[in-house]
Amino acid sequence: MRCYGCLKEISSKSQYCPTCKKNIFDNIDIKPLSFDKEEFYTFRAQNTDRMSISGVQDKISLKFSDNNILEPAKANGRYILKPVPRSHDVASKLGDMPANEHISMQISKQIFKLNTAENCLVEFKDGELAYLTKRFDYQKIEGIVKKAEQEDFASILGYTEELQDKNYKYESSYEDIAEGIKKYVSASVPAIEEFYKRIILNYLISNGDAHLKNFSLLRYPNRDDYILSPNYDLLFTSYHLKDEPAITALELFSEYETTAYGAMGYYTLEDFEVFGKMLNIPNKRLVKIFKDIMNIEPEVYELVSHSYLSDEAKEAYIRSYEQRLKKSLLYYIDSYKFKKESILVNGLSL
Numbered sequence: 001m002r003c004y005g006c007l008k009e010i011s012s013k014s015q016y017c018p019t020c021k022k023n024i025f026d027n028i029d030i031k032p033l034s035f036d037k038e039e040f041y042t043f044r045a046q047n048t049d050r051m052s053i054s055g056v057q058d059k060i061s062l063k064f065s066d067n068n069i070l071e072p073a074k075a076n077g078r079y080i081l082k083p084v085p086r087s088h089d090v091a092s093k094l095g096d097m098p099a100n101e102h103i104s105m106q107i108s109k110q111i112f113k114l115n116t117a118e119n120c121l122v123e124f125k126d127g128e129l130a131y132l133t134k135r136f137d138y139q140k141i142e143g144i145v146k147k148a149e150q151e152d153f154a155s156i157l158g159y160t161e162e163l164q165d166k167n168y169k170y171e172s173s174y175e176d177i178a179e180g181i182k183k184y185v186s187a188s189v190p191a192i193e194e195f196y197k198r199i200i201l202n203y204l205i206s207n208g209d210a211h212l213k214n215f216s217l218l219r220y221p222n223r224d225d226y227i228l229s230p231n232y233d234l235l236f237t238s239y240h241l242k243d244e245p246a247i248t249a250l251e252l253f254s255e256y257e258t259t260a261y262g263a264m265g266y267y268t269l270e271d272f273e274v275f276g277k278m279l280n281i282p283n284k285r286l287v288k289i290f291k292d293i294m295n296i297e298p299e300v301y302e303l304v305s306h307s308y309l310s311d312e313a314k315e316a317y318i319r320s321y322e323q324r325l326k327k328s329l330l331y332y333i334d335s336y337k338f339k340k341e342s343i344l345v346n347g348l349s350l
């Protein structure tokens, strides 16, 4: 079988390779969960008000019991479990949702090499798969578990339902988040480049839900500085939402609009180039980022083919990624001025 974490081929005796067992479960032998999805929903319903993890999708916290069994936690959970949502809307293909989040997170971690929350699939008692992620706000530092203070960008930029409206999470721009990173993260140069790559990843995997609350800063006890949190909540949302209105959850720019965007109505290389320059990413770094993106394309498809998605979802994932990469991102029109001037385009020899 393939490891429920990294998707590498392993002997069927274990569900996780040694590396994933160590990174995700601190070397504890993990068995299928001792409860099923119905019991999950019962626990979820009984504890809704007490759960500290927010969001729309149903999820509960888990932690290891004294005898190393993963079980629902009312407080201080170290893992977040997300099963197939309960809706019976067949058109939304929700059965693929856990594997979709898992493969999206693995592409972020293994192929884009982004700092990504530890994650895997896990079996319920009856064998049904759910998505599991390890909370990154708890970390062992010099043998002691410390809890970081986590602030998402809705809170950092002051966006609330009261001040804006119920869509407040979508009413800012990635440029505003980048400004926040520059302001609060002391090592902001690598954090900005990491953030930039995350925006490109979200664009390529068609994640229309990378909103303000899906970017956060962390601060550990006795530290003054903030760091960018690992990447989390990644999903090829277009697969489940057929008429998704936006290409990206937030606009790239607060006010600016490129010629290409004006003509095409979606972001292309010109937008990402201008955005990269706006974030002060040097041209040679931008060229490298885009060369890497061209080079890793086959690796993305290989990993998707090894994922736990249904065959239909694998095909849709690859088709959508290819479309975003080759028809949207790398699209340009001969007459556009930026083609001649662009170092990026020259660097890529498109």
Ligand SMILES: [Zn+2]
Residues within 6 Å of the ligand: 003, 004, 005, 006, 007, 008, 016, 017, 018, 019, 020, 021
């Ligand atoms: Zn593994």
